[in-house]
Amino acid sequence: MSESLFSKKNMKLIKDPLNDDNPITVQxxxxxxxxxxxxxxxxxFVMAISVVFxxxxxxxxxxxxxxxIPSRIRIIVQLVIVASLVILVDQVLKAFVYDVSKQLxxxxxxxxxNCIIMGRLEAFALANKPGxxxxxxxxxxxxxxLILIVVAFFRELFxxxxxxxxxxGKIEILTSLANNTGYEHNGLxxxxxxxxxxxxxxxxxxxxxxxxxxxxxx
Amino acid sequence: xxxxxxxxxxxxSFVMVVIVALLLxxxxxxxxxxxxxxxxxxxxxxxxxxxxxxxxxxxxQDTYNKYITEEIVLNEKGEQIEGDAFKVDVLKEYKSGxxxxxxxxIYENEGSKKYIIPLVGKGLWGPIWGxxxxxEDKNTVAGASFDHKGETPGLGAEINQGWFQEPFIGKxxxxxxxxxxxxxVIKGGAPEGDKHGVDAISGGTITGNGVTEMLVRTLKTxxxxxxx
Numbered sequence: 451m452s453e454s455l456f457s458k459k460n461m462k463l464i465k466d467p468l469n470d471d472n473p474i475t476v477q478x479x480x481x482x483x484x485x486x487x488x489x490x491x492x493x494x495f496v497m498a499i500s501v502v503f504x505x506x507x508x509x510x511x512x513x514x515x516x517x518x519i520p521s522r523i524r525i526i527v528q529l530v531i532v533a534s535l536v537i538l539v540d541q542v543l544k545a546f547v548y549d550v551s552k553q554l555x556x557x558x559x560x561x562x563x564n565c566i567i568m569g570r571l572e573a574f575a576l577a578n579k580p581g582x583x584x585x586x587x588x589x590x591x592x593x594x595x596l597i598l599i600v601v602a603f604f605r606e607l608f609x610x611x612x613x614x615x616x617x618x619g620k621i622e623i624l625t626s627l628a629n630n631t632g633y634e635h636n637g638l639x640x641x642x643x644x645x646x647x648x649x650x651x652x653x654x655x656x657x658x659x660x661x662x663x664x665x666x667x668x
Numbered sequence: 669x670x671x672x673x674x675x676x677x678x679x680x681s682f683v684m685v686v687i688v689a690l691l692l693x694x695x696x697x698x699x700x701x702x703x704x705x706x707x708x709x710x711x712x713x714x715x716x717x718x719x720x721x722x723x724x725x726x727x728x729q730d731t732y733n734k735y736i737t738e739e740i741v742l743n744e745k746g747e748q749i750e751g752d753a754f755k756v757d758v759l760k761e762y763k764s765g766x767x768x769x770x771x772x773x774i775y776e777n778e779g780s781k782k783y784i785i786p787l788v789g790k791g792l793w794g795p796i797w798g799x800x801x802x803x804e805d806k807n808t809v810a811g812a813s814f815d816h817k818g819e820t821p822g823l824g825a826e827i828n829q830g831w832f833q834e835p836f837i838g839k840x841x842x843x844x845x846x847x848x849x850x851x852x853v854i855k856g857g858a859p860e861g862d863k864h865g866v867d868a869i870s871g872g873t874i875t876g877n878g879v880t881e882m883l884v885r886t887l888k889t890x891x892x893x894x895x896x
Contacts, residue, residue, distance in 0.1 A: 520677040520680055521672055545699040545702035637822035
């Protein structure tokens with residue numbers, strides 16, 4: 451291998467999707483699941499881990515097989531690889547974290563249709579070495595997970611007054627404060643539209659900090 | 669080798685499908701016992717919850733075996749029949765055209781009995797279900813727990829919250845002269861002292877009506893048993 455796995459070029463594969471090229475806020479991919487499972491931090495966290503696993507697995511497998519996949523059926527092959535990994539994740543969740551798998555319900559299955567995964571397989575893994583594909587998958591999955599957790603944090607905090615962390619459990623934050631200040635939980639935060647608005651606010655803040663993301667007016 | 673030839677493409681897809689199928693079949697079979705155990709324990713947790721016992725999933729099995737001393741199945745007429753009450757899937761029966769087996773789980777602690785009856789019905793968006801526990805007199809409600817598949821969060825979904833379930837405690841299924849009344853969820857709030865009504869959830873009318881319908885229909889079948 452001519453260049454090291456952690457060369458500047460490769461590190462860019464990880465860093466870019468976290469901010470400059472974030473799959474959700476910049477490429478606007480994978481929005482659907484971001485709306486559905488960000489009611490609690492815990493579900494968002496498990497979803498993020500599942501996507502990281504599927505994404506890395508699929509990217510590395512597709513990249514390893516890139517020279518033997520017949521180009522005419524490559525989309526089907528990618529889909530089969532992603533779908534198998536998703537089914538595995540779903541089965542494992544049902545066996546080990548049953549409660550979380552119940553909350554995620556159909557959305558684990560819908561990881562298959564997550565545009566980020568197919569997008570990165572088509573655009574990157576099919577044309578690059580496994581090492582680079584691994585990093586690209588890691589970066590994009592983290593970029594996705596980051597937004598999920600940030601959005602879930604604010605939705606759960608204002609919607610239910612709690613923050614549910616995996617392994618630690620529910621932490622009541624606003625409920626104790628609320629009794630003194632008269633703050634009522636905003637039930638609207640729990641409904642899907644507020645996820646969209648929260649993502650919107652995130653994009654707004656991100657663009658005001660990171661000016662190169664702003665398109666010029668033509 | 670030409671990876672784009674027809675022969676190769678067909679061969680490739682064939683091998684891929686076989687490998688994937690084997691892999692998934694092994695994973696599914698391997699994890700099945702654990703998944704089933706989770707489902708069973710969840711059912712035990714729900715049954716115990718209706719008599720006010722909150723147990724963790726790991727303790728569910730032991731606690732269930734300790735307190736649930738008898739499991740009975742009734743038919744549509746309320747007559748006792750042979751069968752494994754725990755294995756009856758009321759939700760499945762309800763979905764496929766009507767409940768046929770009506771289980772009762774009998775809880776016993778220090779000589780006093782409670783009768784736990786599973787319920788299943790329709791909410792606004794999908795199925796709702798729950799358990800209602802009656803005291804030894806087979807009339808007074810000892811506790812109730814409800815859950816749902818996808819009711820509106822903050823409105824109908826509140827049926828799985830304690831503040832909705834607690835008012836059921838102490839209500840009566842039969843009135844003083846022994847006539848069947850069931851328990852109803854009353855929009856606008858149940859009048860003070862109402863022995864057969866609980867407050868509905870504002871904005872959750874259809875879910876509330878679903879709970880009422882479920883209680884009225886299901887408990888009716890148990891009437892002969894409860895009066896015996």
